[in-house]
Amino acid sequence: MTQQPHNFELFSFWRSSATYRVRVGLNLKGLQPAEHYVNLDAGEQRSEAFLKINPLGAVPALINLGAEQSSVPLTQSLAILEFLEDTYPTPAMLPQDGLGRARVRSIAAMLAVDTHPLITPRVKKYLTTVGNFDEEAWRAWQINWFGTGLRALEQRLSNETETGTFCHGDMPTMADICLASIIVVMRTFKIEIVDIPTVQRIMANCEQIDAFAMADPGRQLGAPTG
Amino acid sequence: MTQQPHNFELFSFWRSSATYRVRVGLNLKGLQPAEHYVNLDAGEQRSEAFLKINPLGAVPALINLGAEQSSVPLTQSLAILEFLEDTYPTPAMLPQDGLGRARVRSIAAMLAVDTHPLITPRVKKYLTTVGNFDEEAWRAWQINWFGTGLRALEQRLSNETETGTFCHGDMPTMADICLASIIVVMRTFKIEIVDIPTVQRIMANCEQIDAFAMADPGRQLGAPTG
Numbered sequence: 001m002t003q004q005p006h007n008f009e010l011f012s013f014w015r016s017s018a019t020y021r022v023r024v025g026l027n028l029k030g031l032q033p034a035e036h037y038v039n040l041d042a043g044e045q046r047s048e049a050f051l052k053i054n055p056l057g058a059v060p061a062l063i064n065l066g067a068e069q070s071s072v073p074l075t076q077s078l079a080i081l082e083f084l085e086d087t088y089p090t091p092a093m094l095p096q097d098g099l100g101r102a103r104v105r106s107i108a109a110m111l112a113v114d115t116h117p118l119i120t121p122r123v124k125k126y127l128t129t130v131g132n133f134d135e136e137a138w139r140a141w142q143i144n145w146f147g148t149g150l151r152a153l154e155q156r157l158s159n160e161t162e163t164g165t166f167c168h169g170d171m172p173t174m175a176d177i178c179l180a181s182i183i184v185v186m187r188t189f190k191i192e193i194v195d196i197p198t199v200q201r202i203m204a205n206c207e208q209i210d211a212f213a214m215a216d217p218g219r220q221l222g223a224p225t226g
Numbered sequence: 227m228t229q230q231p232h233n234f235e236l237f238s239f240w241r242s243s244a245t246y247r248v249r250v251g252l253n254l255k256g257l258q259p260a261e262h263y264v265n266l267d268a269g270e271q272r273s274e275a276f277l278k279i280n281p282l283g284a285v286p287a288l289i290n291l292g293a294e295q296s297s298v299p300l301t302q303s304l305a306i307l308e309f310l311e312d313t314y315p316t317p318a319m320l321p322q323d324g325l326g327r328a329r330v331r332s333i334a335a336m337l338a339v340d341t342h343p344l345i346t347p348r349v350k351k352y353l354t355t356v357g358n359f360d361e362e363a364w365r366a367w368q369i370n371w372f373g374t375g376l377r378a379l380e381q382r383l384s385n386e387t388e389t390g391t392f393c394h395g396d397m398p399t400m401a402d403i404c405l406a407s408i409i410v411v412m413r414t415f416k417i418e419i420v421d422i423p424t425v426q427r428i429m430a431n432c433e434q435i436d437a438f439a440m441a442d443p444g445r446q447l448g449a450p451t452g
Binding site: 056074075078080083098099108114122123126132133152159160 | 300304306313325332335336338343344348349353359374
């Protein structure tokens with residue numbers, strides 16, 4: 001992995017699962033962004049300064065300094081990963097064959113579409129205020145959706161012959177990035193889902209790769225120490 | 227739009243927003259699947275017969291009869307749209323330039339990732355049983371997330387210069403497919419979000435296109451009549 005000069009500015013938060021995905025993608029492509037920390041716990045995503053960067057108040061936002069239209073930030077982790085793949089094809093984060101690409105994107109969606117949106121801070125805010133959820137009910141909600149998503153994933157990975165060292169064959173893809181993005185955020189919440197041996201095996205393989213290890217939430221600016 | 231022979235089998239439900247997306251994509255590409263109706267209201271997605279097709283019990287599932295590995299169905303609407311785009315590039319559902327592709331995929335994700343997963347039947351089931359939501363609380367939840375997503379979309383579409391007849395320029399893309407997929411499902415719930423003129427204008431333009439009109443939930447097998 002060779003580091004290239006700062007062509008990108010990444011607006012990020014240490015614990016954000018979606019930011020993690022983009023960090024791993026940038027790392028795999030050997031791209032080193034200048035990183036700007038947006039403290040979601042302090043509401044900085046709604047500050048006047050950040051809303052000038054991204055009017056929707058969401059991280060990650062990636063500014064492509066090399067582009068003509070550099071004022072519009074790239075948003076949405078899956079769209080950013082696809083952009084990186086389109087722009088820097090090597091090393092690939094998608095297989096070359098159509099059915100393989102469809103399988104990787106489908107697995108990625110099981111995690112980033114079916115699972116993660118249900119446990120975001122804005123959902124927590126609604127459920128714990130309007131919805132009268134106490135902390136215990138919120139935790140049960142988190143465990144329900146992490147468990148639903150990861151058990152469905154385990155069923156696929158353990159039954160489908162395309163599964164290898166990673167979710168699809170022996171090179172990491174967007175599917176692994178999304179898998180790891182769910183596991184790392186579960187760890188920050190101290191939630192464990194049992195009986196998912198294939199998922200755990202693949203996660204351990206991901207963590208052997210620098211691009212994943214360097215993106216770990218605990219190693220980012222703003223993470224709790226000790 | 228020329229209709230090609232049945233190369234695909236689509237497992238569908240009339241009201242499903244994700245199935246709608248795949249229907250529009252197939253229509254735009256001039257592909258005519260054999261359609262199999264899975265009655266989600268009657269729990270058919272959990273029947274032994276359907277679980278043999280898709281062990282995860284979800285629609286849409288698309289079987290590519292032309293493929294060697296035809297036993298594994300394609301799942302997840304965004305992954306299926308990308309597969310159709312990879313396999314049948316014309317007419318395109320994504321722009322050709324990298325930043326344009328990133329913008330279209332980002333808008334698609336605001337709807338299919340940030341918005342739709344929150345109002346699915348499985349979320350309703352959890353909230354109305356474990357979460358003690360009554361019908362009024364569920365409806366307020368739906369309105370909150372449809373409104374949040376569509377107001378954020380309106381802000382983008384009305385401020386970004388790339389917006390044209392459709393979300394991105396003057397040809398329909400995956401962004402329009404996802405936009406329309408949210409509006410049509412809102413209509414089945416008789417929910418209206420006000421003050422989104424750009425969204426409404428683009429929806430009206432989508433409905434002028436056969437590929438969208440033919441995919442309307444009300445025109446599918448199983449839809450209520452009258």
